[in-house]
Amino acid sequence: MFNRKKIDSLFMMALVILLCITSPSILLAQTPSISLSNYTIPLNSRGAYVASVNGPLPLSQLRMKIVGDTAKLFTLGKNGKIYLRKSKLVSANDGIRAYGITVEFDKKRYEVELVKDEFLRNKVIAHRGAWRAEGVMQNSIRSFQQAVALGCAGSEFDVWLSKDRQVVLSHDPHIGGLAVEESTAQELYTSTLKGGDPVPTLIEFIKLAKQQNKTKMILEIKSSPTGRSLELADSVLAVVHRLKAQGYIEYISFDYAVLCHIVKRDPSARTAYLYGNKTVGELKVDGLAGLDYDFYQYRKDPTLIKRAKEAGLWTNVWTVNTVNELRKFLDSEVDWITTDEPELLLKLINEKKTKI
Template sequence: MLTLACVLWLCSFSASALLAQTKVSLSNYTIPLDVRGAHIGSVINLSATKEAKIKMIRDTANLFVVKKNGVISLRENKLVQAKKGAHAYEIVLRIDEKRYAFELVKDEFLRNKVIAHRGAWRAQGVMQNSIRSFQHAVQLGCAGSEFDVWLSGDKQVVLSHDPHIGGLSVEESTADALHASTLKGGDPVPTLVDFIQLAKQQNKTKMILEIKPSPTGRSLELADSVVNIVHRLKAQGYLEYISFDYAVLQRIVSLDPSARTAYLYGNKTVDELKADGITGLDYDFYHYRNMPNLPLLAKAAGLATNVWTVNSEEELRKFLDSKVDWITTDEPELLLKLIQEQQPTTSNYE
């Protein structure tokens, strides 16, 4: 006869196994602008044991076509343009008699190197990791806005940088209790679901989602929950994942091989990251100082590079002139100002 503890363990294991199933995903979710018949991506289904039968069963915009080999593209005579029409489109595919919905996003995402650290909060006087800090990052025109997530006591994914917030332990408190503990400027603790639903209303600033290592051993459970939410909300094209926990990134890659991921801790080589399917490195500025050729090594391996957390004007100027792809900063306004100063001025004369 099973004990109550065994029953609870089996239920927990089953739920975790369900969440951890490999997702059917696309190799890419963004639509190139101004290209007729543009290639978008291909279906990835690691659980398939044979060639899958794939059919488009919903495309209300009449823009897309899926070929026999799972390649998705715009129809031959179709293109999408910036600032015209919707910024995203849903399609539904039938793959071996199962239905899968995806959201394809027009690629209007900014590429100005600016990642607002925990959102744009310092100059605005709002709470870090809040919905308003993300909104300010969007209004500023940042390429990305970084934020941190934990698993609450009732297994909801919530935004917080620290394990304690508003006097509460995040991992021991319910999401409702955390939300009710109003923080600086009246900003509540949002759930990841609420946050993503708001962030998806635009396609200029990407979400940079950091999964925090759990001191209670819940990191992989958190990773499973996050990927499940991202896929359920069809937000794959709007965000990238980062973490100090290498096992978390490996878990994400196993669930969704198309996920954009970057490692934060700095103890892995470019070759190790590449071999494990990690798509970028996101190391602190000391690593780049000690290894000036790191951006070039990463680029040669096809990996993206980000540096954190750079706040002084002197250091921001140095990394603007370097080969890193992105710069995470608590001073996005300053970094955007420095970028603007580097832009060539337009002469009034021929």
């Protein structure tokens, strides 16, 4: 006779294996991993503190060590703290962007990448890339390349999940007459190929963006009308971790549940909320790193920036395009300004410098 319990058990095991193979989000959920409190290396500071390791268990219960460090730059101190060796420092503009290390605990090994912190801090976030002046498509590889060429601190872009579970770049739920969530990544790519800026996947985009370390990727996870927002968030995290791109990316969304989900899955992820209906205290309690509100919210509450900074949150304002508004926020304590006119904002920054 057949053992019904055994058959059910084998069936469930096979189903889990199949799902893990076909779904990067489920694979991420099933696989224990570590994260770091930070993925960037401070410049010109011997023996500098780099990051702390966040593991699935209290660090006191783990036997940890660095087993891979080809550059021989790093050492692991007490309580899982990573430092540059006392005699070592990293400097800018030597052609090296990042260093890989492998951390081992409980006989499991995890590879991470630490990026030299040469990222720009000029407040300029190019909205959907720098596209308007050059006449290129928004959310395209060329719009990101142009933002890098201009010297923007960050370049914002939007992502959706295609029918075949590929994370693709687009602001709108439709591309070239096709519904993103109901089309394959190849169909979306083909439908826009003739325009010279075909729809890239997140994998393609990150691989290109990691060829520099001046401009950060500001990744907006769109709210899915079909209820796939959390699946999209998991797929995004799976791609980012697989490509070791944590040091390059910050996450934003209008969907608060998505951001809380990301924080739960990856406590070190830098997240900011877009909608503007949460207080500074709520953002802080839920573990978000910042707020990214439209300029009307800052007008309505002149103390917002001050209170956010007191809570240790970073601030961004969107989408600011006029000279007067750009100057106003440039003179404020806001950390970043998202704009469709990055060239104009950079010009205003240079003008301000010459007056000092």
